[in-house]
Amino acid sequence: xxxxxxxTCRFLPRHASCVLLRRTGVWLSLRSRIHRSSxxxxxxxxxxxxxxxxxxxxxxxxxxxxxxxxxxxxxQTVYCGFDPTADSLHVGNLLAxxxxxxxxxxxxxxxxVLGGATAQIGDPSGKTSEREPLSADxxxxxxxxxxxxxxRIFSNHEVHFHDASRKPGTVTVLNNLSWYKDWGVVAFLxxxxxxxxxxxxxxRHSVQSRLKSADGMSLTEFTYQVFQAYDFHHLNQVxxxxxQLGGTDQLGNLMSGHDYIHKVSGExxxxxxxxxxxxxAGDKLGKTAGNAVWLNRDKTSPFELYQFFLRLPDNTVExxxxxxxxxxxxxxxxxxxxxxxxxxxxxxxxRLAAEVTKLVHGKEGLESAKRCTDVLFHSSVQALExxxxxxxxELFREAPFVELLLEPGTTVIDACRRVNAIPEGPRxxxxxxxxxxxxxxxxxxxxxxxxxxxxxxxxxxxxxLKVGKRNFYIIKWLSL
Numbered sequence: 001x002x003x004x005x006x007x008t009c010r011f012l013p014r015h016a017s018c019v020l021l022r023r024t025g026v027w028l029s030l031r032s033r034i035h036r037s038s039x040x041x042x043x044x045x046x047x048x049x050x051x052x053x054x055x056x057x058x059x060x061x062x063x064x065x066x067x068x069x070x071x072x073x074x075x076q077t078v079y080c081g082f083d084p085t086a087d088s089l090h091v092g093n094l095l096a097x098x099x100x101x102x103x104x105x106x107x108x109x110x111x112x113v114l115g116g117a118t119a120q121i122g123d124p125s126g127k128t129s130e131r132e133p134l135s136a137d138x139x140x141x142x143x144x145x146x147x148x149x150x151x152r153i154f155s156n157h158e159v160h161f162h163d164a165s166r167k168p169g170t171v172t173v174l175n176n177l178s179w180y181k182d183w184g185v186v187a188f189l190x191x192x193x194x195x196x197x198x199x200x201x202x203x204r205h206s207v208q209s210r211l212k213s214a215d216g217m218s219l220t221e222f223t224y225q226v227f228q229a230y231d232f233h234h235l236n237q238v239x240x241x242x243x244q245l246g247g248t249d250q251l252g253n254l255m256s257g258h259d260y261i262h263k264v265s266g267e268x269x270x271x272x273x274x275x276x277x278x279x280x281a282g283d284k285l286g287k288t289a290g291n292a293v294w295l296n297r298d299k300t301s302p303f304e305l306y307q308f309f310l311r312l313p314d315n316t317v318e319x320x321x322x323x324x325x326x327x328x329x330x331x332x333x334x335x336x337x338x339x340x341x342x343x344x345x346x347x348x349x350x351r352l353a354a355e356v357t358k359l360v361h362g363k364e365g366l367e368s369a370k371r372c373t374d375v376l377f378h379s380s381v382q383a384l385e386x387x388x389x390x391x392x393x394e395l396f397r398e399a400p401f402v403e404l405l406l407e408p409g410t411t412v413i414d415a416c417r418r419v420n421a422i423p424e425g426p427r428x429x430x431x432x433x434x435x436x437x438x439x440x441x442x443x444x445x446x447x448x449x450x451x452x453x454x455x456x457x458x459x460x461x462x463x464x465l466k467v468g469k470r471n472f473y474i475i476k477w478l479s480l
Contacts, residue, residue, distance in 0.1 A: 044102070052322050070270075078110050079112075082113070089296075092277050094153075108169045113175075115175075121223065121224050125252070225256040243269070368391050403477075415475065
């Protein structure tokens with residue numbers, strides 16, 4: 001089971017898809033081979049390579065002839081795996097989901113496979129040490145949360161981005177625990193284990209790097225590639241799946257699946273990888289690195305996701321527009337020309353942030369992100385008045401959220417003291433008199449002023465209180 005894309009992408013140069021793939025000492029340029037193949041058979045792969053979404057293919061001859069012909073022959077089934085080792089996917093995983101969305105838009109069927117079983121084993125790929133074991137209950141809860149997230153993204157894509165004139169393929173979300181839960185360890189090793197060779201398994205990069213580390217590798221982790229290979233075999237037998245998509249760090253696991261299926265059934269199957277994405281410093285973004293930008297709202301709000309893409313370095317935005325949006329490449333070029341003419345408007349960044357936020361959180365999420373942006377950076381009282389309790393708490397995550405009973409005659413200083421925003425006694429009174437307190441983006445210097453509806457209390461029953469530069473308090477007023 002793959003756990004693709006442990007990170008998020010910093011920047012891919014214009015020819016980033018001209019990457020080399022090695023097997024048995026031979027290096028393969030995926031892009032050059034697709035360019036040499038017949039245009040009639042290259043459509044989808046050629047498009048994904050131009051966007052930088054695909055990096056490598058396996059086996060070597062797939063990019064030249066077999067896989068393009070297979071995709072042109074009719075609807076195929078493509079799968080990608082996601083291990084539920086956290087309760088949310090992150091932006092790095094989004095690139096794999098986008099790959100599936102491209103295949104689905106082209107009429108192919110896609111399987112998103114959640115590793116309810118393999119998450120309890122742990123993928124060693126890209127890891128310097130073994131991850132902490134997860135309980136079955138934790139994995140089950142993580143699986144439920146990620147399933148909802150994936151379904152939401154596919155739904156948003158169909159509503160907002162898919163060409164309605166083209167019939168999309170089907171999408172199915174599976175849990176690999178469903179085909180492992182009845183296996184006994186002896187029966188599984190007897191059937192599957194005999195088709196694996198220790199020399200090949202030991203040669204995988206993920207294994208070699210861990211064997212050379214101080215911690216080494218456990219037997220549990222070592223068997224991960226067996227389970228991922230069997231996943232591919234099961235999906236091939238039950239769903240006719242012949243293509244696996246994964247992050248570039250999954251290439252060894254893809255090879256294991258290909259070899260296992262070839263030995264068991266003789267059928268030809270294929271692997272495609274997407275590039276790993278990194279931070280501006282070149283580090284992988286993800287759970288292990290502790291710098292993940294999550295896809296679930298309770299971990300990263302629509303505003304925070306929007307701001308992540310809005311703040312990308314200028315030299316990364318073109319690559320990200322190609323990777324993370326469905327805009328035609330000609331439109332990407334126009335956006336970049338407009339941005340070069342007036343960089344201060346950041347038109348490309350804004351479009352990128354809007355497209356990704358709408359894909360992940362829908363139209364409502366994008367509108368929420370824009371409201372939060374207006375409140376925080378443009379001091380918009382109108383936007384503040386339109387915000388929900390949830391949005392305010394997302395925007396000011398560290399701010400206390402207090403519900404207070406609105407009594408007649410409540411003054412500014414009463415409100416400040418009831419939420420402990422100012423010190424007791426003369427010092428707090430002086431702070432108010434000196435204008436250190438802001439209510440709904442307006443400075444106030446009258447401690448004894450009675451709270452006025454629509455000025456101090458917005459129509460949504462909220463008050464945003466700020467003391468100094470960074471101390472926020474959110475008050476939800478309850479009527480008598």
